[in-house]
Amino acid sequence: MDGTTIGALLDSAIEAEAALAELGESIDDEWTYVGDLQRAWTDRLADVADGPLGALPASPAVAEAVRLAIDEAGLVSDPHRAIDWLSTLPQVVLIAVGGET
Amino acid sequence: MRFQDAARDGRAVVYAAIQADPLVARAAELLSGASQAERVLARAVMNGESLDPERWRAMFPTLFGPDPAGDLARSEAVLAASLAVADRGDQVRSQLRGAIVEELTARLLARRAPAAAVRRERRILFDGVPAEIHPYDVTLEQPPAAEAFDCKWGARGINADVLHQLDDARIHAQDEDESLVVALVIFDAERSCRVRLDAQSAPHERTRLVAIEQLDSLAVASPPAR
Numbered sequence: 001m002d003g004t005t006i007g008a009l010l011d012s013a014i015e016a017e018a019a020l021a022e023l024g025e026s027i028d029d030e031w032t033y034v035g036d037l038q039r040a041w042t043d044r045l046a047d048v049a050d051g052p053l054g055a056l057p058a059s060p061a062v063a064e065a066v067r068l069a070i071d072e073a074g075l076v077s078d079p080h081r082a083i084d085w086l087s088t089l090p091q092v093v094l095i096a097v098g099g100e101t
Numbered sequence: 102m103r104f105q106d107a108a109r110d111g112r113a114v115v116y117a118a119i120q121a122d123p124l125v126a127r128a129a130e131l132l133s134g135a136s137q138a139e140r141v142l143a144r145a146v147m148n149g150e151s152l153d154p155e156r157w158r159a160m161f162p163t164l165f166g167p168d169p170a171g172d173l174a175r176s177e178a179v180l181a182a183s184l185a186v187a188d189r190g191d192q193v194r195s196q197l198r199g200a201i202v203e204e205l206t207a208r209l210l211a212r213r214a215p216a217a218a219v220r221r222e223r224r225i226l227f228d229g230v231p232a233e234i235h236p237y238d239v240t241l242e243q244p245p246a247a248e249a250f251d252c253k254w255g256a257r258g259i260n261a262d263v264l265h266q267l268d269d270a271r272i273h274a275q276d277e278d279e280s281l282v283v284a285l286v287i288f289d290a291e292r293s294c295r296v297r298l299d300a301q302s303a304p305h306e307r308t309r310l311v312a313i314e315q316l317d318s319l320a321v322a323s324p325p326a327r
Contacts, residue, residue, distance in 0.1 A: 075150040087293040
């Protein structure tokens with residue numbers, strides 16, 4: 001991710017959120033909540049990506065942090081844990097890039 | 102309005118053993134003095150799949166980078182305790198996480214109240230009202246307003262039963278001219294909690310939400326119950 005911007009990292013996190021939501025939606029009772037949760041965090045990540053922070057270059061350490069957080073989310077195979085990560089991943093990513101949750 | 106210890110049934114005995122696990126006290130003590138980033142680290146690790154501390158350090162460069170924003174030794178201690186929780190089996194991990202949020206709540210409340218006023222697993226009884234089956238996780242039993250807390254690891258734990266129980270208790274207290282502040286303590290982001298609450302039709306307008314960003318407010322007196 002050398003030379004990447006913080007906005008591009010956040011876009012990657014939004015894609016990871018979509019994958020977590022797809023997994024979490026398999027819990028029928030939580031289908032609506034999962035969709036609402038994904039939307040809320042996607043909006044927040046997109047807001048930061050579109051703001052002043054998004055245009056800044058990401059340091060190698062920040063790029064690696066976001067890559068590892070997305071990797072961690074990708075390890076989740078249990079739908080219940082995916083719902084937990086739908087909320088956790090954006091918090092980790094926003095802290096890494098210096099944004100507010 | 103009066104408070105009573107929950108019955109020592111099978112559930113209580115099992116749960117008491119979980120609460121007594123030294124890891125619960127260790128994690129709660131660390132988290133009571135932690136920054137928001139350290140609390141999110143704990144949440145991520147205890148929710149996570151990886152047990153490699155190096156991966157987690159790299160995921161939190163603001164805590165473990167060359168110029169850490171906080172206390173590096175404390176961040177390392179939070180990471181170690183969180184990994185110890187994550188290293189347990191799924192069911193035990195889940196029980197420990199819940200117990201940690203309760204213990205954390207109790208420790209933060211004890212910063213503004215005598216330790217004897219902070220109680221666990223208590224029922225609240227009102228004249229002419231059948232007692233709730235489930236006890237309150239944490240109560241603060243001191244005048245002028247008592248407080249009752251339901252503690253959850255994640256926003257998903259918010260449900261209609263919990264909201265009704267808290268709001269019913271508040272109303273019953275009001276009916277007896279007593280004051281009872283009711284609150285949810287959720288070890289998750291406020292944004293996620295709001296999403297969950299917005300979808301609930303159960304009453305919650307008078308239930309205080311303490312999300313991961315506001316945990317330190319537990320150590321400060323609540324606004325009076327309305």
